[in-house]
Amino acid sequence: MEEYKIAVIGLGYVGLPLALELAKHHEVVGFDLNQEKIRAYRDGIDATGEAGGPALKKTRARFTSDENQLKGCNFFIVTVPTPLHPDRTPNLEPVKSAFRTVGKYLTKGTIVVLESTVYPGTTEEICVPILEETSGLALGADFKVGYSPERINPGDKVHTLSTIVKIVSASDGEALKKVGDVYRSVVKAGVYEAPSIRVAEAAKVIENAQRDVNIAFMNELSMIFNRMGIDTAEVLKAAGTKWNFLHFSPGLVGGHCIGVDPHYLIYKAELLGLAPLIVPAGRAVNEGMAKFVADQIVRELLRVHGRIDPDTRVGVLGFTFKENSPDSRNTKVADLVLELEHYGFExxxxxxxxxxxxVRSEYGLELAERDALRNLDAVVIAVGHDEFRGTDFVPEIRSMLKDGRRMVFDLKTLHPKEAFRKVGLEAWSL
Known part of the structure; x- marks a missing residue:
């Protein structure tokens, strides 16, 4: 395999683990505009929780926010975020900015790979022209590009970079082999060579759109079964005994993947004059779940206690968009908190x-210590962190509630309802 000086552009939950793994086999420069983040990495502090301090302290990768350090790199991997504008259209500014930076340091023979989730056509229609304009070089004759979608699952210590098959694609066969070789050096599970960049881009965006639609179906079922007085978890357990039943669960769907990526696909479809139905419908269902849950909390409190006190205090356990992750970007728990506050609850x-x-910067909300969870009228288990699991946790919830209060809203069904009944509590779940 050729010797490469690799630059990883963007050092979040995707770029950081990638830079650390690549540095075991190649010379690596990790670049990010956030100087505070770079200082933390140099000090061995991993705010993403994906790599860990020990890995940062022993890595050979060089972390920098000085773009001049990109000079001499001949293999660039862009792993910047792809968020949405307020109108839910794709915000490709981070990608465009990253490619303008790369273009300044592009030399003949360089390969540039995008990992960020985008709609099909982005790499060739948007990124390549930026590289050509900024560098004065031409695709094919002077440089090559590729697309290899990230598949990092935040907080998952089993399905990691090295254990997940990596899709690779490139602008020609020669580049495809080189891109594949670089990723094979760090991905034990191997690589899958897609026939084109657009196929790879499309594969990535539908991975999350598929999950979004399936979870939306579960959420809709939960609404139906709650109205019918049927336990959704028990229905899914029974249906799951069939060999080809797909196992998904209802819940709040946030984060920067499932809650965002479908909009990229919707946007591209609409540009082509299409009016997709299923993907937008799934998004609409999942976007409405926070309000549905808040309404059910009010209904259940009224049913159990007969009235809602003006000083009702609700404890919400968990705020991040998924379990065992520090990432709170686009968390739908924030929407739930807002809905509860609209009802006048503390x-x-x-x-x-x-x-x-x-959390304070993004949402203007304050997190409380565990010992502040006292004298509550209700408890909502919103995220399935390990700290909220286990048989010992149910009695602890009992101690959080005021005398005479007994409602727990276990949105993730972490505990059997019988466990709550044993300590005098009543549970509601999706």
Whole structure:
């Protein structure tokens, strides 16, 4: 395999683990505009929780926010975020900015690979022209491009970079082999060579759209079965005994993948004059779940206690968009908190994984310590963190509630309802 000086552009939950793995076999420069993040990495502090301090302290990768350090790199991998504008259209500014930076340091023979989730056509229609304009070089004759979608699952210590098959694609066969060789050096599970860049882009965007639609179906079923007085978890358990039943669960769908990526596909379809039905419908169902849950909390409190006190205090356990992750970007728990506050409730939020400063900056909300969860009228288990599991946790919930209060809203069905009944509690779940 050729010797490469690799630059990883964007050092979040995708770029950081990639840079660390690549540095075991190649010379690597990790670049990010966030100087505070770079200082933390140099000090061995991993705010993403994906790599860990020990890995940062022993890595050979060089972390920098000085773009001049990209000079001499001949293999670039772009792993920047692809968020949405307020109108839910794709915000490709981080990608465009990254490619303008790369273009300044592009030399003949260089390969540039995009990992960020985009709609089909982005790499060739948007990124390549930026590289050509910025560098004065031409695709094919002077440089090559590729697309290899990230498949990192935040907080998952089993399905990691090296254990997940990596899709690779490139602008020609020669580049495809080189891109594949670089990723094979760090991905033990192997690589899958897609026939084109657009196929690879499309494969990535539908991975998350598929999950979004399936979870939306579960959420809709939960609404139906709750109205019918049927336990959704028990229905899914029974249906799951059939060999080809797909196992998904209802819940709040947030984050920067499932809650975002379908909009990229919708956007591209609409540009082509199509009016997709299923993907937007799934998005609409999942976007409405926070309001549905808040309404059910009010209904259940009225049913059990007969009235809603003006000083009702609700404890919300978990704020991040998924379990055992510090990432609170686009978390739908924030929407739930807002809905509860609209009802006039005082909401006390506790999350052992979330960064309080990030939550304060992004949402204007304060996180509470665990011992602040006292004298509550109701408890909502919103995220399935390990800290909220286990048989010992149910009695602890009992101690959080006021005398005479007994409602627990176990949105993730972490505990059997019988466990709550044994300590005098009543549980509602999706």
């Amino acid at each position: 909401v006390i939020i506790h999350d052992p994984h979330a960064d309080p400063a990030a």
